[in-house]
Amino acid sequence: MEDPLHSFELHTIIPLSLFGIDISVNKAVVLMWIIVGVGSVFLLKAGAAKSLVPSKLQSLAELLVDFIRGIIQDTMGPAGMRYFPFISSLFVFILFSNLLGLIPGSYTVTSQIVVTGVFAIAVYGLSLVIGFQLHGAKFLGILVPPGTPGWLLPLMIPIELISQLARPISLAVRLFANMTAGHVILGVLFGLTIGGGLLIGWLPFSFTIVLYGLEVGIAFIQAYIFVVLTCVYIGDAIHLH
Amino acid sequence: MASSQDPLFTGLGRAMRVGTDLLASLIVGGFLGWLVDSYVFDSTPWGVSIGLVLGLVAGIRNAYRAAKRWGT
Numbered sequence: 001m002e003d004p005l006h007s008f009e010l011h012t013i014i015p016l017s018l019f020g021i022d023i024s025v026n027k028a029v030v031l032m033w034i035i036v037g038v039g040s041v042f043l044l045k046a047g048a049a050k051s052l053v054p055s056k057l058q059s060l061a062e063l064l065v066d067f068i069r070g071i072i073q074d075t076m077g078p079a080g081m082r083y084f085p086f087i088s089s090l091f092v093f094i095l096f097s098n099l100l101g102l103i104p105g106s107y108t109v110t111s112q113i114v115v116t117g118v119f120a121i122a123v124y125g126l127s128l129v130i131g132f133q134l135h136g137a138k139f140l141g142i143l144v145p146p147g148t149p150g151w152l153l154p155l156m157i158p159i160e161l162i163s164q165l166a167r168p169i170s171l172a173v174r175l176f177a178n179m180t181a182g183h184v185i186l187g188v189l190f191g192l193t194i195g196g197g198l199l200i201g202w203l204p205f206s207f208t209i210v211l212y213g214l215e216v217g218i219a220f221i222q223a224y225i226f227v228v229l230t231c232v233y234i235g236d237a238i239h240l241h
Numbered sequence: 242m243a244s245s246q247d248p249l250f251t252g253l254g255r256a257m258r259v260g261t262d263l264l265a266s267l268i269v270g271g272f273l274g275w276l277v278d279s280y281v282f283d284s285t286p287w288g289v290s291i292g293l294v295l296g297l298v299a300g301i302r303n304a305y306r307a308a309k310r311w312g313t
Contacts, residue, residue: 163266170262170264221253224250224254
């Protein structure tokens with residue numbers, strides 16, 4: 001049977017290097033270009049019409065914008081609308097990379113922990129920058145929960161520090177693990193289908209159909225969770241306690 | 242696409258969140274303890290042990306705090 005992790009390997013298509021840094025183009029890079037292209041074309045085309053009675057494309061885009069606005073209003077309040085462009089680009093990119101990765105023969109960019117890790121660190125770094133910009137040195141008070149008695153401080157500060165540092169890691173690992181696990185399961189079931197032949201192969205094949213539907217749902221939910229947590233972290237930085 | 246207040250969506254989101262948060266705090270706690278062990282003090286078993294306990298406490302505390310927020 002074929003190795004189910006085989007589909008995650010990346011092979012260089014165009015070897016490139018800049019000042020000694022390897023910036024070769026591989027399948028994941030091409031897929032990211034495609035995601036940016038598809039997302040931009042979709043939103044630019046949907047936003048160009050601006051008709052009062054929306055077309056199908058336009059109402060899809062309006063649903064998307066309304067959905068993201070709902071998340072921001074729920075988690076950050078009206079003050080968070082400043083970050084709408086950032087949050088919506090993040091959502092569209094992650095959603096499209098999850099969904100395009102489900103097309104057979106393409107590649108799931110978010111199944112590489114480099115990609116999700118860079119996103120998570122960027123999001124967490126942004127929340128730190130916003131926090132220090134708004135509150136100055138008082139932002140360090142995020143390490144001290146309100147109502148902590150003084151003698152507990154030596155214990156609470158390490159605990160809070162750990163839970164702060166865990167934020168980018170849990171963001172990155174959640175998206176990466178969910179996408180990778182789903183694709184590995186699909187790969188194993190397809191391997192069983194081919195190995196089983198006609199006699200028994202229909203059984204794992206019917207599972208792949210069900211799981212494929214589940215994976216589409218997970219693609220949405222993972223994009224949603226990533227964006228909700230981004231909003232929560234930035235919201236924590238805006239409203240200190 | 243569902244609205245962002247959809248109970249299925251928010252429920253699944255919360256469920257996904259707590260599990261990884263627990264794990265991530267444990268990993269960070271253990272890693273910080275290991276760093277202290279190997280680079281700051283030469284205290285091999287103690288840094289990792291204390292770090293793991295603190296990570297566990299942080300993870301459970303985060304889960305508890307998150308759960309308390311949903312009730313309102």
